[in-house]
Amino acid sequence: MSDYDTGIHAAANRMLRRRALPGTPDGTAPPWPAAQFGLDAVPVYVRADESVQRAVLDRCAQGLLRESWLIERGGMEFCARMVLASDDAAQRALYSHIGADEAAHYAWLQPWLPPLTPSDPFNDFVDDCVRTAGPQSLAYLMQVVLEGFGIVHYAGLASACLDAALADTLRRMAEDEALHHAAGLAVFDYRRLGTAERAFLLDASYTFLQMMRSGPHAVVAALDQALGGLDANALPGLFDALGAAHGSTGKLARLRRLMGQPGMENLVDALAQRRAFEPAGSDEAAQIYRSLR
Numbered sequence: 001m002s003d004y005d006t007g008i009h010a011a012a013n014r015m016l017r018r019r020a021l022p023g024t025p026d027g028t029a030p031p032w033p034a035a036q037f038g039l040d041a042v043p044v045y046v047r048a049d050e051s052v053q054r055a056v057l058d059r060c061a062q063g064l065l066r067e068s069w070l071i072e073r074g075g076m077e078f079c080a081r082m083v084l085a086s087d088d089a090a091q092r093a094l095y096s097h098i099g100a101d102e103a104a105h106y107a108w109l110q111p112w113l114p115p116l117t118p119s120d121p122f123n124d125f126v127d128d129c130v131r132t133a134g135p136q137s138l139a140y141l142m143q144v145v146l147e148g149f150g151i152v153h154y155a156g157l158a159s160a161c162l163d164a165a166l167a168d169t170l171r172r173m174a175e176d177e178a179l180h181h182a183a184g185l186a187v188f189d190y191r192r193l194g195t196a197e198r199a200f201l202l203d204a205s206y207t208f209l210q211m212m213r214s215g216p217h218a219v220v221a222a223l224d225q226a227l228g229g230l231d232a233n234a235l236p237g238l239f240d241a242l243g244a245a246h247g248s249t250g251k252l253a254r255l256r257r258l259m260g261q262p263g264m265e266n267l268v269d270a271l272a273q274r275r276a277f278e279p280a281g282s283d284e285a286a287q288i289y290r291s292l293r
């Protein structure tokens, strides 16, 4: 790292210290138990050696943490765009406060992640939206929908987490996301959406829901890698066994409620007509999994 970069990190760290937290990873056990991912119902996992089980749990945990960390990173860029697009100083201050929270969340998760953290399709999708969408579309997608979803997502991860410092971090993030979601509800005004923005929101929401309805791909990928390959014919059964813990039906219902803001009924109806709120069956989930490998 150059002197210049070191200076930027040191300045940010001095500010972060005033915001408390950064915990230290426990490191002795995986942060979440097998039941968190539904692995306790999967025979190939239950029968595997302890070292293989540990490798699967570590990969699953890394997947969850990486996804969150990248979302927080995208959140900083989102806030920067919203600061520049704000109508007045009050809105600029609001997004500056939120951006500072996202920068803290990004730093808080870092101790639990390996140094090289590649992106994935979901994070690429969020980054694309942040770069291309207008402010009202972004307030809807990022704050009303995604941060609204994040409240329950982070709270659920915190309550099942076996690492005390990480659990505290996630709990605190859930509280912050609730404030960000409330800010999004205050900013979003469906009357300010034009035809092009409505068309964009339909496309983007559909793409997002397609990812959400396709099942626990990351858990299957973790098993696939740790076991050195899975029998393609066994994939549908695996998605079936993992399905209950993944809770696709509940997640999609929650997203439907979040998307169904006043003035957005047409969007929800159009998505429902395209069956976007229905989880993929195990055969379809297996087919999507194979097509992405």
Ligand SMILES: [Fe+2]
Binding pocket: 072, 075, 101, 102, 105, 173, 176, 177
């Ligand atoms: Fe955040």
Ligand SMILES: [Fe+2]
Binding pocket: 075, 102, 147, 176, 177, 180
């Ligand atoms: Fe947030």
